[in-house]
């Protein structure tokens with residue numbers, strides 16, 4: 397198990413369409429395990445594989461109602477929305493790859509998602525509420541789409557500008573950091 401670094405927007409890998417998983421092998425199982433550890437550490441309620449630099453169609457979520465509720469971890473391989481409601485819902489969204497930026501996004505209120513589970517079995521679940529928002533947000537990541545792509549161009553450019561500045565400041569801070577003495 398390992399916590400993996402989360403890619404920060406802007407990053408070309410976050411704009412790529414991810415490849416389907418052909419075989420749920422040991423590498424995919426390790427990726428899923430690391431994604432859960434990374435998500436809980438962030439903390440977040442969802443995470444998509446491209447956010448940790450793996451351009452494959454895998455997402456993990458845990459939308460348990462509150463910290464007092466039992467965790468509800470779910471890993472989806474090759475998830476697909478197979479039905480969406482006409483009813484829409486607006487939810488404030490954030491993203492672990494775009495920290496400290498939150499905006500309302502409108503999405504179908506209910507969706508049905510077909511996917512393969514970690515045992516290789518075909519599954520299909522009905523999602524509503526926060527799970528519906530989260531699963532659509534994560535599947536967007538697999539298609540190279542970020543929640544800021546639903547905002548107007550001005551807002552999107554402002555957020556991207558702030559993220560570029562933060563990445564530059566973070567890189568500068570890293571290069572100024574004292575290097576450990578090498579024996």
Ligand code: K2U
Nearest residue numbers: 440441442443489490491492493530533
């Ligand atoms: O993909 C991610 O970056 C994980 C998100 C998933 C998410 C975004 C928006 C709405 C629901 C889930 C992180 O968990 S961000 C944490 C968060 C949770 C609820 C609302 C806003 C932000």
Ligand code: ZN
Nearest residue numbers: 490491492493
């Ligand atoms: Zn996100």
